[in-house]
Amino acid sequence: MAPEQSVKSYVAVLIALVVLTFATVAFSFLPLPGAWHVASGMLVGALKASLVVLFFMHAIRSPRITWCVIAVSIFFIVILFSLTLADITTRSLLPYMPGH
């Protein structure tokens, strides 16, 4: 396997993850419209997930084939989310036109 990470770097990743967890919970106490809570939750979640995948799952020093699997996973999850939400959130924009 490729050169490894130091113990210190693993601890640093954990500290970053804990700080982000406190940040995301604290954000839910701000009186903002619901969409902001969803956006912040997903953004912080994506950041934390990147840290876990890159360092804990050591994708950063994994072969290219691993990166292919990660890319394909992200590709399909983006399709699942974007197409579903594009449908659901825009249905009410069109008038109801039976027979057309």
Added chain:
Amino acid sequence: MSLKDALFTPEEQERLFDHTFLQREQLEEQYASLEQQHEAAAFGMWVFLATEVMFFGTLFISVYVYRAKSPEAVEAASVHLNWMIGGINTLVLLVSSLLMALAVHYAGHGDRRRVVRLLVGTALLGVLFLCLKGVEYYIDYVENLIPGWKFNTQEWMAPKSAGGEGLSEEQVGFVQIFLVLYWTMTGFHALHVTIGIVVVLIMAVLTARGHYSAKYYTPIDVTGLYWHFVDLVWIFLLPTLYLLGTHHLTGG
């Protein structure tokens, strides 16, 4: 006489168990190198995790679809969940992931003692997670958050001045759908944690028995990938279930 001895002759045991299970330090004939053998095993786990991404992905998108359909109902239901236990459990899983990552790290150094300790620590934190989850489920039970079994529509329809949420009957339907998704997602996640604990403990026992070395510790590494993925799912479960609405410092 053990079950194994009753079922297989010594020659068969040699062929079936000792070679396949214990001594894979040697290269299997289909691989060119130990490194390639390790990469193939890790690749298999990554592909399995990709299928898991799609499995949990459909549940996550369901929550956001119902949130788009009825934001008020889903946000109100989300605020009713216990964000504090959810948050503490996030920290528990994050620390367990650190221990798991360190176990893999020291496995690469052949430091068996540390690996065993770290794996047992990982499993114990997994158990702590399940215990806290159990406490949370009990609180949900007390607070009537179980649709179809312990749920009170009137509580949600009562006006806010009377301590309710002031929701319409249709909106309470969405509250129930959200809660069903909450039970389904946390339930499946807890199942994954349970499986993870068992596998991590098996790895600890095999490490203690000396089955792995700095040269060959692929099963520990692959178990680590699975454990981190379970942590990763929870990272997204926290905002998706617990943090959809605005919390208030006093109550709720």
